[in-house]
Amino acid sequence: MKTVDIVERIxxxxxxxxxxxxxxxxxxRIDFLNFRGFEYILxxxxxxxxxxxxxxxxxxxxxxHLKATVDALENVYENIGEKxxxxxxxxxxxxxxxxxxxxDSHIKWFYMFILPDIVKLETEDLGIYExxxxxxxxxxxxVASETIKSLAIIGGQWPHTSxxxxxxxxxxxxxxxxxxxxxxxxxxxKFFENSISGVSIDKYLSFSKxxxxxxxxxxxKYFSDLSLKYELTxxxxxxxxxxxxxxxxxxxxxxxxxxxxxxxxxxKIVESEKNTFTIxxxxxxxxxxxxxxVLYKDEFYESGPLSRAxxxxxxxxxxxxxxxxxxxxxxxxxxxxxxxxLLIETKKLISKIDISQESxxxxxxxxxxxxxxxxxxxxxxxRGSLFHKVSINEGxxxxxxxxxxxxxxxxxxxNNKFGVAxxxxxxxxxxxxxxxILRSFDVCSVCTTH
Amino acid sequence: xxxxxxPTVVWFQAxxxxxxxxxxxxxxxxxxxxxxxxxxxxxxxxxxxxxxLDDILNSNSKIDFLxxxxxxxxxxxxxxxxxxxxxxxxxxxxxxATYVISVGSCASxxxxxxxxxxxxxxxxxxxxxxxxxLKHQIINLGGCPVHPxxxxxxxxxxxxxxxxxxxxxxxxxxxxxxxVHHGCTRNEYFEWKVEGEFGTKEGCLFYDQGCRxxxxxxxxxxxxxxxxxxxxxxxxxxxxxxxPTFPRDDMLNTKKNIGxxxxxxxxxxxxxxxxxxxxxxxxxxxxxxxKLMD
Ligand code: SF4
Numbered sequence: 001m002k003t004v005d006i007v008e009r010i011x012x013x014x015x016x017x018x019x020x021x022x023x024x025x026x027x028x029r030i031d032f033l034n035f036r037g038f039e040y041i042l043x044x045x046x047x048x049x050x051x052x053x054x055x056x057x058x059x060x061x062x063x064x065h066l067k068a069t070v071d072a073l074e075n076v077y078e079n080i081g082e083k084x085x086x087x088x089x090x091x092x093x094x095x096x097x098x099x100x101x102x103x104d105s106h107i108k109w110f111y112m113f114i115l116p117d118i119v120k121l122e123t124e125d126l127g128i129y130e131x132x133x134x135x136x137x138x139x140x141x142x143v144a145s146e147t148i149k150s151l152a153i154i155g156g157q158w159p160h161t162s163x164x165x166x167x168x169x170x171x172x173x174x175x176x177x178x179x180x181x182x183x184x185x186x187x188x189x190k191f192f193e194n195s196i197s198g199v200s201i202d203k204y205l206s207f208s209k210x211x212x213x214x215x216x217x218x219x220x221k222y223f224s225d226l227s228l229k230y231e232l233t234x235x236x237x238x239x240x241x242x243x244x245x246x247x248x249x250x251x252x253x254x255x256x257x258x259x260x261x262x263x264x265x266x267x268k269i270v271e272s273e274k275n276t277f278t279i280x281x282x283x284x285x286x287x288x289x290x291x292x293x294v295l296y297k298d299e300f301y302e303s304g305p306l307s308r309a310x311x312x313x314x315x316x317x318x319x320x321x322x323x324x325x326x327x328x329x330x331x332x333x334x335x336x337x338x339x340x341x342l343l344i345e346t347k348k349l350i351s352k353i354d355i356s357q358e359s360x361x362x363x364x365x366x367x368x369x370x371x372x373x374x375x376x377x378x379x380x381x382x383r384g385s386l387f388h389k390v391s392i393n394e395g396x397x398x399x400x401x402x403x404x405x406x407x408x409x410x411x412x413x414x415n416n417k418f419g420v421a422x423x424x425x426x427x428x429x430x431x432x433x434x435x436x437i438l439r440s441f442d443v444c445s446v447c448t449t450h
Numbered sequence: 451x452x453x454x455x456x457p458t459v460v461w462f463q464a465x466x467x468x469x470x471x472x473x474x475x476x477x478x479x480x481x482x483x484x485x486x487x488x489x490x491x492x493x494x495x496x497x498x499x500x501x502x503l504d505d506i507l508n509s510n511s512k513i514d515f516l517x518x519x520x521x522x523x524x525x526x527x528x529x530x531x532x533x534x535x536x537x538x539x540x541x542x543x544x545x546x547a548t549y550v551i552s553v554g555s556c557a558s559x560x561x562x563x564x565x566x567x568x569x570x571x572x573x574x575x576x577x578x579x580x581x582x583x584l585k586h587q588i589i590n591l592g593g594c595p596v597h598p599x600x601x602x603x604x605x606x607x608x609x610x611x612x613x614x615x616x617x618x619x620x621x622x623x624x625x626x627x628x629x630v631h632h633g634c635t636r637n638e639y640f641e642w643k644v645e646g647e648f649g650t651k652e653g654c655l656f657y658d659q660g661c662r663x664x665x666x667x668x669x670x671x672x673x674x675x676x677x678x679x680x681x682x683x684x685x686x687x688x689x690x691x692x693x694p695t696f697p698r699d700d701m702l703n704t705k706k707n708i709g710x711x712x713x714x715x716x717x718x719x720x721x722x723x724x725x726x727x728x729x730x731x732x733x734x735x736x737x738x739x740x741k742l743m744d
Contacts, residue, residue: 008496035529036569
């Protein structure tokens with residue numbers, strides 16, 4: 001038996017094609033049928049224009065693209081032996097901006113994209129979790145918009161600011177503004193404590209073993225109870241291989257394959273278009289999606305908060321993983337866990353800013369004067385590792401390659417090996433569960449295909 | 451108010467980055483809640499849960515407000531939603547709609563997505579549907595993304611008065627008649643020709659950083675973003691994202707010819723502008739050449 005289903009209420013849309021055997025999904029194909037051609041659009045543009053274009057790849061993780069672009073352009077300078085000096089203040093302001101965006105995205109995802117579907121397993125009456133009407137849903141929207149104000153103070157607006165630039169950042173916050181930023185995050189911490197975890201954030205962050213779940217109250221506990229009842233701890237398992245390409249104050253770079261392997265060699269990343277549509281009209285039958293397959297040393301790896309928790313050795317998430325592996329349950333937990341980590345860390349980063357430092361030190365060489373140079377970067381974005389590579393010829397962008405987190409998770413088969421999410425869906429007993437599995441990766445179709 | 455008395459709203463997502471959706475979600479939360487209370491948002495692909503796009507397409511109910519996010523194409527090769535092209539879906543939807551609002555620069559003018567040359571046929575809503583027999587003109591809310599408050603104000607105004615004055619680009623006059631330059635905290639620097647730099651609170655970004663504030667229609671500096679700021683206030687030049695000309699080339703740089711900006715503020719003869727500049731530059735105003743906090 002075969003079924004086809006359109007999945008909405010993710011970022012964008014996907015099409016799920018399932019083959020069934022004995023009531024279980026035996027083959028799953030995920031189609032992303034939209035392509036916007038950013039890599040083509042960027043060709044021949046002034047290098048700095050990429051700062052305006054790439055955030056517009058995605059309305060929800062634009063700061064990640066901005067940061068990846070800035071890093072890639074600064075890597076160009078490094079590659080020609082002219083490494084730029086970036087003040088600690090500018091570095092902090094960049095990391096803070098990106099962190100705030102991740103917090104905003106995780107909160108929206110939990111309340112808009114996954115919790116309603118989980119509650120639906122139990123009851124048709126979504127109550128406080130009902131989109132548009134429910135008290136908690138509205139509170140979550142409110143807290144997300146309050147959180148993002150903190151970023152708007154240094155970015156001027158969100159979405160779609162380009163306040164980072166090779167050499168630093170464009171803004172120059174005052175102490176008062178920094179305090180206000182911190183105040184907004186205090187509001188989010190309160191929401192985390194009162195609604196999400198039901199315990200103080202310090203207590204939450206001290207959790208290190210699976211049994212601590214019993215100490216939780218709030219929506220996370222509700223999620224946990226429902227997950228155990230409806231066996232979300234059983235579904236959604238894939239390769240248990242994790243990758244994290246980027247590094248910052250809290251996330252480490254590396255791989256997990258049976259054990260932790262430190263370090264990453266970017267030259268081992270291969271993107272394949274075997275099953276991917278191309279803009280030329282030679283699309284054979286195998287090609288069914290605009291998403292590419294991306295592999296590290298010829299293997300599929302999962303990217304995202306669960307991977308980050310595994311690689312940065314987060315004890316609490318590790319303990320859940322030990323019990324339930326890479327299930328829907330563990331994946332959701334890892335994402336929400338990051339909200340607490342990022343909130344506390346970001347407040348710390350704000351307090352470290354020395355406003356007397358420069359925000360921006362102008363590069364001595366204009367990128368428009370360069371020829372035959374390239375730069376690359378990898379950062380951790382909301383949904384996982386984001387990789388950018390730019391090459392510049394005669395002062396213009398010659399090529400720009402982007403590998404988004406969702407490509408790691410949602411790409412199609414490669415050499416008879418299922419992609420990460422595909423593999424996770426196989427074995428699911430119903431369309432509802434398979435959609436939940438898909439959602440557990442925090443699907444962003446706009447990023448997947450860009 | 452009962453649900454059925456509220457105007458119905460359908461949000462259609464075409465070729466987009468979803469930025470306008472997230473802009474709306476980042477609106478002032480009291481305003482957003484009032485919007486949810488006053489209108490009946492029956493469909494939004496990422497927010498509502500009861501209905502799918504197919505349900506909306508196959509229903510005979512009228513739509514009071516059709517909001518379109520993203521540019522439109524009749525080409526299914528590069529872009530399809532629910533098994534059809536965005537153009538075909540919109541053809542169906544538009545017939546049911548009383549007001550059609552293009553939300554953001556992609557829907558209004560084609561925007562960034564129209565820059566992908568291989569995808570022939572990416573256009574604005576108006577380019578495809580201007581000839582459609584609609585009772586009201588299509589309203590363009592330019593901006594990449596749209597300012598959430600501009601969208602809310604437009605919706606409430608139409609709900610209460612049933613009409614809105616539009617400029618030549620189909621944008622509400624009340625929101626787009628002034629320039630981004632109005633209300634910019636750097637105006638005094640502009641007046642006295644004090645040049646800015648990236649990473650500082652002082653100086654005007656018109657001279658070197660490519661600021662389009664004096665040539666761009668929009669109220670970014672009057673109705674602040676996220677309630678707290680604007681690009682130019684923070685230190686980022688305006689890139690002119692509310693105009694049909696967005697995106698342009700080399701946006702973070704002011705095009706000049708022997709030190710004279712190629713384009714001068716809207717409506718000011720270049721000559722006049724240059725003589726005033728000359729005069730203004732002869733003043734050396736200490737206060738404006740110092741750090742604000744010194
Ligand atoms: S920065 Fe831009 S908007 Fe502000 S005063 Fe200067 S030109 Fe006008």
